[in-house]
Amino acid sequence: MNPPTVVYISECFVKPQSTLEEAKQPVYLAPWDLAMLSVHYIQKGLLFHKPPSSDNQENPVEALLEKLKDSLSLTLDHFYPLAGRLVTQKQEEPPSYTVVINCNTSPGARFIHATLHSTISDILSPTYVPLVVQSFFDHDRAINHDGHTMSLLTIQVTELIDGIFIGCSINHAVADGSSFWHFFNAWSEIYKAKGDGSLSISRPPIHKPWFPDGYGPIINLPFTHHDQFISRHEAPPLRERIFHISSDSLAKLKAKANAECSTNKISSLQALSALIWRCVTRLRRFQLDQKTSCRLAINNRSRLDPPLSNDYFGNSIQTVRGIATAGELRDHGLGWAAWLLHQAVVNQTDKTVREWLKTWLETPLIYQLGQFFDPCSIMMGSSPRFDMYGNEFGLGKAVAIRSGYANKFDGKVTLYPGLEGGNSMDLEVCLPPNLMSAIESDEEFTEFVSLSSPMH
Structure with missing residues (x-):
């Protein structure tokens, strides 16, 4: 049927x-x-x-x-x-x-x-x-x-x-x-x-x-x-699953990452991204000298001086990334990986943004989807800070957020606010079938991330 x-x-x-x-x-x-x-x-x-x-x-x-x-x-x-x-x-x-x-x-x-x-x-x-x-x-x-x-x-x-x-x-x-x-x-x-x-x-x-x-x-x-400058990229066969991390689990994850680095500067998102980066890289079973990266979509509005208004309509985003070998991620803890991501975010300053723009204006570059599909990296997109569940059309609060085919590839993670609010998040994870099965039973991943969202 x-x-x-x-x-x-x-x-x-x-x-x-x-x-x-x-x-x-x-x-x-x-x-x-x-x-x-x-x-x-x-x-x-x-x-x-x-x-x-x-x-x-x-x-x-x-x-x-x-x-x-x-x-x-x-x-x-x-x-x-x-x-x-x-x-x-x-x-x-x-x-x-x-x-x-x-x-x-x-x-x-x-x-x-x-x-x-x-x-x-x-x-x-x-x-x-x-x-x-x-x-x-x-x-x-x-x-x-x-x-x-x-x-x-x-x-x-x-x-x-x-x-x-x-x-x-x-x-x-x-x-x-x-x-x-x-x-x-x-x-x-x-x-x-x-x-x-x-x-x-x-x-x-x-x-x-x-x-x-x-x-x-x-x-x-x-x-x-x-x-x-145009190309069309077809994603490989992927499984897409919604995972959930509660406010309490996210707080514990953030505390763990900060404690390992004797700091309080690592954010919840940086700690979560580091967890996924470590787990996916380990499960991909790379050679220890294989270079890997975790890319984060980043909003430039507040990083410019003077800052752009949050109401600026258009694009004001780039990606920043932490880079490490598979061996380095294995041999160091969560906090070490999270600190790499923290530094990548901190280094996205007004000067960095303007230098990128100057280079682009001298030699304009059109992103190709194939560039984002890097089998050695993961990519964190969207933001749990966006007001998604506040949208109502006489239908009450939405029961779920979903996305289409667009911009998905092996290692793409899209972040949404959790339905119950607080600092909870839902993670839309795209992985090949064998890797998805592996992460579902990975102890480090499931210590913090739930395999099911709260009942709708």
């Missing part, structure tokens, strides 16, 4: 409610944005209980869909670049190649209604995240450059037997994780204003792209055709 599949019911495009003067001009992309042109969209979404039917409302889902569209239109007044499309502007003399966002001729953001004959339990109960979850998102396997012809934002509402999944797919050349959840939070805020037409939100986004002094807003890329 074939497993249930997602069926599309309808789709439309949603435009900003107002025609803004600033949306008539090209939206320029900063270096951090342009570097993302060859990686996947961001795909994250929330699973809710389905609204109950009532006597005076035959189909509550239809009412929900209309309210979601109306509030999305209002939200796009603030986040108007998400309603646009990418455009490449070429010129032969003098030669130039520039990618910008054009909001004038775009049909808007895409909105999809789909159904799946499955329950919430069918999604959350299996040990490994079911593959059908990837179908809860638009732009499957699309890269950001595809935003020339595809929507920069798609909302897909998938109706389950007893649940609603709201999946959001945003072009990663337009927004990073901070901006993704900034948009999502604002959409929820406007929805909860009960459609009173209010355009005010608590955190208006800042759309002016940031460049070092003397650069921008136009960046001439050293290409004549997108084939020169």
